[in-house]
Amino acid sequence: MTEQVKIVDHEVSADASVNPDTNTYQPDPDNILEVHNLSKHFDIKTGLFKTLPLKAVDDVSFFIGHKETLGLVGESGCGKTTVGRTLLRLYEPTAGDVYFDGELITEKNVRSLRRNMQMVFQDPYSSLNPRMTVEDIIGESLSIHHIFKTKEERRERIYELMRLVGLNKEHATRYSHEFSGGQRQRIGIARALAINPKFIVCDESVSALDVSIQAQILNMFKDLQEKFNLSYLFIAHDILVVTYMSDRVAVMYLGKIVELAKTNEINDNPIHPYTQSLFSAVPIPDPITARKSHRIVLEGDVPSPLHVPSGCAFRTRCQYATEQCALETPPFEDRGDEHYVACWNR
Amino acid sequence: MTEKLLQVKNLRTSFFTDAGEVCAVNGISFDLEKGKVLGIVGESGSGKSVTAYSIMQILSFPGKITGGEVFFKGVDLLKLPAKKVREFRGEQISIIFQDPMTSLNPVYTIGNQIDEAIRLHTSRTGSAIRERSIDLIRLVGINDPERRVKQYPHELSGGMRQRVMIAMALACEPDILIADEPTTALDVTIQAQILELIAELQAQLGMAVIIITHDLGVIANMCDEIIVMYAGSICERGSTDDIFYSPKHEYTKNLLRSIPKTRKSKERLVPIAGNPIDLLNLPDGCAFAPRCRECMEICLEQHPDELPIGGTHYASCWVNVREQVTHERESFADDEILEQGGDQV
Numbered sequence: 001m002t003e004q005v006k007i008v009d010h011e012v013s014a015d016a017s018v019n020p021d022t023n024t025y026q027p028d029p030d031n032i033l034e035v036h037n038l039s040k041h042f043d044i045k046t047g048l049f050k051t052l053p054l055k056a057v058d059d060v061s062f063f064i065g066h067k068e069t070l071g072l073v074g075e076s077g078c079g080k081t082t083v084g085r086t087l088l089r090l091y092e093p094t095a096g097d098v099y100f101d102g103e104l105i106t107e108k109n110v111r112s113l114r115r116n117m118q119m120v121f122q123d124p125y126s127s128l129n130p131r132m133t134v135e136d137i138i139g140e141s142l143s144i145h146h147i148f149k150t151k152e153e154r155r156e157r158i159y160e161l162m163r164l165v166g167l168n169k170e171h172a173t174r175y176s177h178e179f180s181g182g183q184r185q186r187i188g189i190a191r192a193l194a195i196n197p198k199f200i201v202c203d204e205s206v207s208a209l210d211v212s213i214q215a216q217i218l219n220m221f222k223d224l225q226e227k228f229n230l231s232y233l234f235i236a237h238d239i240l241v242v243t244y245m246s247d248r249v250a251v252m253y254l255g256k257i258v259e260l261a262k263t264n265e266i267n268d269n270p271i272h273p274y275t276q277s278l279f280s281a282v283p284i285p286d287p288i289t290a291r292k293s294h295r296i297v298l299e300g301d302v303p304s305p306l307h308v309p310s311g312c313a314f315r316t317r318c319q320y321a322t323e324q325c326a327l328e329t330p331p332f333e334d335r336g337d338e339h340y341v342a343c344w345n346r
Numbered sequence: 347m348t349e350k351l352l353q354v355k356n357l358r359t360s361f362f363t364d365a366g367e368v369c370a371v372n373g374i375s376f377d378l379e380k381g382k383v384l385g386i387v388g389e390s391g392s393g394k395s396v397t398a399y400s401i402m403q404i405l406s407f408p409g410k411i412t413g414g415e416v417f418f419k420g421v422d423l424l425k426l427p428a429k430k431v432r433e434f435r436g437e438q439i440s441i442i443f444q445d446p447m448t449s450l451n452p453v454y455t456i457g458n459q460i461d462e463a464i465r466l467h468t469s470r471t472g473s474a475i476r477e478r479s480i481d482l483i484r485l486v487g488i489n490d491p492e493r494r495v496k497q498y499p500h501e502l503s504g505g506m507r508q509r510v511m512i513a514m515a516l517a518c519e520p521d522i523l524i525a526d527e528p529t530t531a532l533d534v535t536i537q538a539q540i541l542e543l544i545a546e547l548q549a550q551l552g553m554a555v556i557i558i559t560h561d562l563g564v565i566a567n568m569c570d571e572i573i574v575m576y577a578g579s580i581c582e583r584g585s586t587d588d589i590f591y592s593p594k595h596e597y598t599k600n601l602l603r604s605i606p607k608t609r610k611s612k613e614r615l616v617p618i619a620g621n622p623i624d625l626l627n628l629p630d631g632c633a634f635a636p637r638c639r640e641c642m643e644i645c646l647e648q649h650p651d652e653l654p655i656g657g658t659h660y661a662s663c664w665v666n667v668r669e670q671v672t673h674e675r676e677s678f679a680d681d682e683i684l685e686q687g688g689d690q691v
Binding site: 075076180182183210211212213214215216218219222237239240241243244264267277278279280281282283284285286287288289290295297298301302 | 389390503505506533534535536537538539541542560561562563564565566567586587590591600601602604605606607608609610611612614615616617618619621622637
């Protein structure tokens with residue numbers, strides 16, 4: 001499918017981080033999105049005068065090719081949603097560079113940026129304004145970006161979008177509460193597609209839906225990708241859904257990407273101990289495989305993101321942890337065939 | 347012959363709302379044997395939780411059991427007076443809920459809350475109660491139990507809280523533990539811990555467990571027997587292998603096709619068309635018929651009866667009836683030909 005081989009020269013990206021000389025760095029034209037050393041820290045009040053930085057995203061680098069889907073998995077609180085939101089500048093990044101379509105977007109005007117990137121949210125109930133009709137919800141971005149001059153053109157486009165996501169155009173004047181969860185998510189997708197974006201962040205877009213509806217939406221995402229050459233950042237906690245959807249998968253733990261590889265590669269050969277246990281913990285809906293499989297059950301809970309362990313954040317739960325893991329942060333390096341891992345011992 | 351611990355017969359539960367009667371559970375029957383793990387799987391609104399709440403008789407207003415019988419060790423629980431119901435609840439059958447964040451009382455220490463269950467249901471007094479609480483906390487794999495009993499729920503993580511819930515449910519060594527979506531609110535690695543714990547305790551204490559979930563993965567990993575529910579009715583029930591490898595109801599077949607089976611599945615999913623059914627207006631026929639590819643005329647008119655497939659495997663689907671009838675007709679025709687042939691010779 002979209003198995004185009006894209007290589008970010010790691011040397012170059014590392015240089016860019018040390019000295020982000022934006023005038024000389026040229027991102028790879030094969031990549032629609034390049035993220036270098038992105039960080040997002042929130043200040044959390046822990047006392048009357050005391051604040052602590054919460055490193056929701058800490059020094060994260062990755063890229064996404066044209067018409068490619070990058071899956072992002074991790075447990076709650078690992079920062080995967082923050083990555084998505086920071087890319088769209090719903091949060092302003094604390095540090096790092098994001099190149100979209102060859103341009104550095106961390107300093108660009110937000111409105112022109114969102115002309116090409118959109119987001120589909122998790123909760124189809126709270127992400128649609130209950131006081132707006134479907135037509136207004138889908139058409140809002142068309143108005144903001146002044147896409148059409150006449151009302152008729154705009155309406156035609158809205159009907160076209162509704163047909164595209166499998167909604168009846170007679171429903172255009174209805175309000176969102178009149179729809180089921182799956183239909184609402186379709187409205188959310190139509191809204192994201194309205195201005196023909198090149199890149200969509202799907203943040204847990206199917207996790208609020210019932211199993212039978214999930215497959216409808218997942219297939220629709222795949223069809224739309226074929227049709228409009230879309231790239232996705234597909235964020236979810238359901239690993240089976242992510243591996244089904246993605247060309248490559250990134251695994252996050254406490255604000256950092258610990259492993260990133262092609263889907264088949266990371267499935268067959270997970271290297272990082274966290275990826276290994278996370279993947280083995282997924283209950284496989286197949287009794288024979290389930291009986292044969294061996295689960296690596298992790299001890300303890302995820303540490304608080306306010307007090308991330310020094311060095312490698314995973315070391316407190318890792319069976320291979322050594323002294324070095326506490327002292328130094330492991331580098332995120334290529335182990336061959338674009339399989340990136342951050343671990344000292346594996 | 348294994349002992350039938352729980353027998354549910356034709357149970358019906360409705361919610362009487364302003365908009366009309368919502369039939370959440372629509373005449374379901376099943377048995378649970380001693381020491382078995384039964385999974386009830388279905389989508390939201392399929393009636394799986396209401397089934398559990400009806401067995402425990404903890405339905406909230408405006409829910410009401412409108413018919414049927416629930417036999418526990420031969421006694422119909424639905425006919426017991428309220429006082430007796432309180433005795434069996436928690437002592438013989440106990441339940442853990444989906445959300446460990448809201449099902450613990452935030453203003454009492456967890457020790458207090460476990461003590462309460464022990465005080466109400468056993469003859470233990472004084473310091474023996476607290477000792478038992480500490481034992482239970484140790485049993486569910488929480489370290490440093492002496493310190494933990496004095497902590498409040500907000501000091502514990504989600505996984506820990508679910509462990510405390512399990513400790514409370516096990517306080518009186520129940521014969522049946524009902525786990526209503528026990529891991530839905532938890533992360534994957536914590537889910538694995540809790541499922542492992544439930545499986546260990548089940549083997550250790552020999553109790554029967556009913557796991558209610560929408561996650562087919564959890565079901566495949568944990569259960570001996572499975573019940574598949576849709577719109578308040580049982581579509582199909584049978585052993586785990588029956589349901590996963592030879593499903594007979596169209597809904598089960600479709601459901602299994604609509605999920606990625608392994609981490610390597612790249613095969614296109616086959617979604618179930620249409621939207622979930624409105625429980626206010628249940629059709630006369632099979633509730634799944636409007637979304638079913640194999641839908642026949644009779645499916646829309648009449649609800650199919652449960653048809654035995656073999657062993658503990660039952661399915662309520664007209665397609666099976668059709669297949670069986672065709673099969674019988676064919677074999678009947680074969681017999682006739684044989685007979686005729688015999689005459690000729």
